[in-house]
Amino acid sequence: MSVAVAKPGEVKHNYLNAGDTVRSWLLTTDHKRIAVLYLVSVTLFFAVGGLLALLIRLELLTPQGDLMTSETYNRVFTMHGVVMIFLFLIPAIPAVLGNFLVPLMIGARDLAFPRLNLASWYVYMAGGLIATWAMVNGGVDTGWTFYPPYSSSYSTSQVTLTIVGAFLVGFSSIFTGINFIVTIHKMRAPGLTWFRLPLFIWAHYATSVIIVLGTPVVAITLLLVAVERVFRLGIFDPALGGDPILFQHLFWFYSHPAVYIMILPAMGVISEVIACFSRKRVFGYHFVAFSSVAIAVVGFLVWGHHMFTTGQSVYAGMVFSLLSFLVAVPSAVKVFNWTATMYKGTIEFRAPMLYVMGFLGLFVIGGLTGLFLASLATDIHLQDTYFVVAHFHYIMVGGTIFGYLAGLHFWWPKMTGRMYPEGIAKLAALIIFAGFNLTFFPQFVLGYLGMPRRYHWYPEEWQMLHVMSSAGAALLGIGYILPIFYLLWSLRNGAIAGPNPWGATGLEWKTDSPPITHNFEETPIVTEEPYAYENHHQHEEVASGTGASTAEA
Amino acid sequence: MNNGHDTHTHIVPIKVYLLVYVALLVLLVATVGAAYLPGHHTLLNNIIALTIAVVKAVLVVLYFMHVRYSTRLTWLWASAGFFWLLIMFILTLGDYFTRHWVPVQGWE
Ligand code: HEM
Ligand SMILES: [Cu+2]
Numbered sequence: 001m002s003v004a005v006a007k008p009g010e011v012k013h014n015y016l017n018a019g020d021t022v023r024s025w026l027l028t029t030d031h032k033r034i035a036v037l038y039l040v041s042v043t044l045f046f047a048v049g050g051l052l053a054l055l056i057r058l059e060l061l062t063p064q065g066d067l068m069t070s071e072t073y074n075r076v077f078t079m080h081g082v083v084m085i086f087l088f089l090i091p092a093i094p095a096v097l098g099n100f101l102v103p104l105m106i107g108a109r110d111l112a113f114p115r116l117n118l119a120s121w122y123v124y125m126a127g128g129l130i131a132t133w134a135m136v137n138g139g140v141d142t143g144w145t146f147y148p149p150y151s152s153s154y155s156t157s158q159v160t161l162t163i164v165g166a167f168l169v170g171f172s173s174i175f176t177g178i179n180f181i182v183t184i185h186k187m188r189a190p191g192l193t194w195f196r197l198p199l200f201i202w203a204h205y206a207t208s209v210i211i212v213l214g215t216p217v218v219a220i221t222l223l224l225v226a227v228e229r230v231f232r233l234g235i236f237d238p239a240l241g242g243d244p245i246l247f248q249h250l251f252w253f254y255s256h257p258a259v260y261i262m263i264l265p266a267m268g269v270i271s272e273v274i275a276c277f278s279r280k281r282v283f284g285y286h287f288v289a290f291s292s293v294a295i296a297v298v299g300f301l302v303w304g305h306h307m308f309t310t311g312q313s314v315y316a317g318m319v320f321s322l323l324s325f326l327v328a329v330p331s332a333v334k335v336f337n338w339t340a341t342m343y344k345g346t347i348e349f350r351a352p353m354l355y356v357m358g359f360l361g362l363f364v365i366g367g368l369t370g371l372f373l374a375s376l377a378t379d380i381h382l383q384d385t386y387f388v389v390a391h392f393h394y395i396m397v398g399g400t401i402f403g404y405l406a407g408l409h410f411w412w413p414k415m416t417g418r419m420y421p422e423g424i425a426k427l428a429a430l431i432i433f434a435g436f437n438l439t440f441f442p443q444f445v446l447g448y449l450g451m452p453r454r455y456h457w458y459p460e461e462w463q464m465l466h467v468m469s470s471a472g473a474a475l476l477g478i479g480y481i482l483p484i485f486y487l488l489w490s491l492r493n494g495a496i497a498g499p500n501p502w503g504a505t506g507l508e509w510k511t512d513s514p515p516i517t518h519n520f521e522e523t524p525i526v527t528e529e530p531y532a533y534e535n536h537h538q539h540e541e542v543a544s545g546t547g548a549s550t551a552e553a
Numbered sequence: 554m555n556n557g558h559d560t561h562t563h564i565v566p567i568k569v570y571l572l573v574y575v576a577l578l579v580l581l582v583a584t585v586g587a588a589y590l591p592g593h594h595t596l597l598n599n600i601i602a603l604t605i606a607v608v609k610a611v612l613v614v615l616y617f618m619h620v621r622y623s624t625r626l627t628w629l630w631a632s633a634g635f636f637w638l639l640i641m642f643i644l645t646l647g648d649y650f651t652r653h654w655v656p657v658q659g660w661e
Contacts, residue, residue, distance in 0.1 A: 249641075253641050313653075
């Protein structure tokens with residue numbers, strides 16, 4: 001396969017310069033451009049959610065509620081949760097990196113349904129703007145979980161509007177899920193069998209399965225809350241003859257698997273980056289691939305562990321507790337296999353690899369603390385404390401953001417044709433890792449001591465831990481802002497990347513950077529297993545653009 | 554998508570649609586009839602009503618939603634959806650049915 005290479009200074013045809021009117025962006029059906037649209041919007045919503053987080057941590061600096069009223073505080077943490085979960089963590093990796101890379105990695109020209117893909121961005125934006133509108137028009141105070149009967153009968157805030165927003169965003173992710181499933185089934189390049197697929201693709205496949213089978217349930221559930229609110233139909237409110245625990249069953253049927261919607265794509269990124277920067281094939285490829293599918297299935301069996309103290313039957317609790325421990329197995333399989341991949345590898349500590357190491361640490365802490373929560377007895381003590389807050393931030397936020405940043409740096413040269421500056425990128429990674437742990441580790445201790453979540457008054461003696469956490473949040477804020485600056489800087493000033501700056505395997509590296517509109521000059525043909533780093537080790541011409549071609553057919 | 558072989562539409566005779574429609578109506582009447590069965594067998598009634606509902610759903614999915622004429626892949630996905638629904642019902646009902654059970658001796 002031929003790879004046309006840009007000489008420095010020469011401008012080649014690619015998806016970025018294929019048209020520069022606003023119209024050409026807003027009406028594009030090119031998956032790469034839609035990924036860029038998502039990149040921009042996801043980043044904006046992340047900034048909104050981040051500002052709200054800083055407000056929360058500012059309030060918690062002192063034991064008294066002296067920055068805002070309790071009502072405002074409720075609205076701030078609710079909106080922080082809604083924005084971060086529905087508008088950032090869930091779409092971040094699939095909609096940005098997945099959109100960009102799924103067709104490239106399987107040698108396709110685009111996703112199966114390009115217009116559905118564009119529609120999904122519009123639906124996402126509509127949902128996001130409606131939620132933002134609700135926030136500026138009074139906000140919501142129910143917590144991101146919208147538990148009735150408070151949300152359906154008593155709250156006087158903008159619950160209905162926010163639910164409509166979340167509903168729309170849910171459908172946007174269903175569109176993406178359907179698109180990925182059909183694309184992966186139907187559009188793989190000749191020779192690209194299921195067991196030659198990159199693990200990133202396996203992870204996105206499993207994620208899409210969860211999205212398509214789970215999201216409709218939460219969408220309808222939230223709609224039912226709105227219906228109960230507006231028409232006073234008794235569904236969840238016991239005063240109207242409904243059952244509030246039913247809401248929790250339906251809500252967590254999606255929302256526990258949703259945590260895997262966030263973490264599985266990150267795991268896909270981790271596998272790619274580890275293999276590349278260890279120069280080894282992924283240890284136990286089949287196990288890693290199947291563990292994604294296993295997580296997708298088992299993740300649907302454990303939701304009741306969010307309901308141990310709600311009045312759910314103790315027998316159901318026992319079953320859910322037992323099943324919860326099973327999820328740990330496929331997750332552990334992945335961690336052990338990644339570790340084994342690095343073992344005796346030629347490890348190169350580039351910025352993406354630093355994020356990967358960070359991911360491993362945070363994921364192990366987050367996963368192991370999940371076991372404390374999945375055990376009936378310890379959960380009675382820890383439920384609704386900061387321990388839970390710390391646990392899910394380690395897993396979801398640590399896991400997803402570290403995976404996302406690893407992937408963004410790793411594929412930045414592919415997306416933009418430019419290298420990011422390595423030194424400052426490494427510095428940012430270290431700041432984020434330090435800031436993250438300083439923010440959330442004290443929260444485990446706080447929760448263990450009994451600090452409830454969603455409160456802003458607390459006893460004096462916990463102030464030290466809260467101050468540590470707030471200081472960490474400030475550091476984290478700095479860490480997140482850095483990449484915005486140096487990545488934008490690199491668009492003009494970064495070194496020219498060439499098609500394959502890391503000497504990586506995978507079809508996406510066998511075309512130009514940035515890729516041409518139709519991705520490949522001619523359909524690639526795949527003849528070898530993925531991650532065959534050992535087969536052609538050092539003779540990769542790094543960043544020189546001769547891109548080793550393994551695809552002669 | 555441009556691989557034509559599985560995007561072709563299968564032409565179903567109107568007769569089939571009408572037959573399925575009539576079958577659905579008959580099942581509807583059966584559901585109502587079952588509700589009037591003598592005695593207060595709420596459990597039995599539920600089982601009958603749910604069984605009929607499942608049969609109706611299967612008919613709709615197979616004929617009106619064309620799954621019957623679709624590829625094996627579509628079959629797989631359609632059944633996966635139902636399997637997932639089953640998981641949701643079974644585990645949720647597991648809670649409802651055991652909620653009033655007495656705790657084991659020595660608990661509390
Ligand atoms: C190793 C397997 C895991 C187990 C056994 C586990 C267990 C639990 C349990 C029992 C809770 C409920 C705590 C409570 O409310 O009392 C919980 C909360 C949570 N977990 Fe995990 N977890 C695991 C992994 C994960 C992963 C991988 C993620 C995300 C990717 C995750 C995300 C969350 C979230 C978001 C919550 C908070 C829900 C809320 O708002 O109350 N967990 N986890
Ligand atoms: Cu969970």
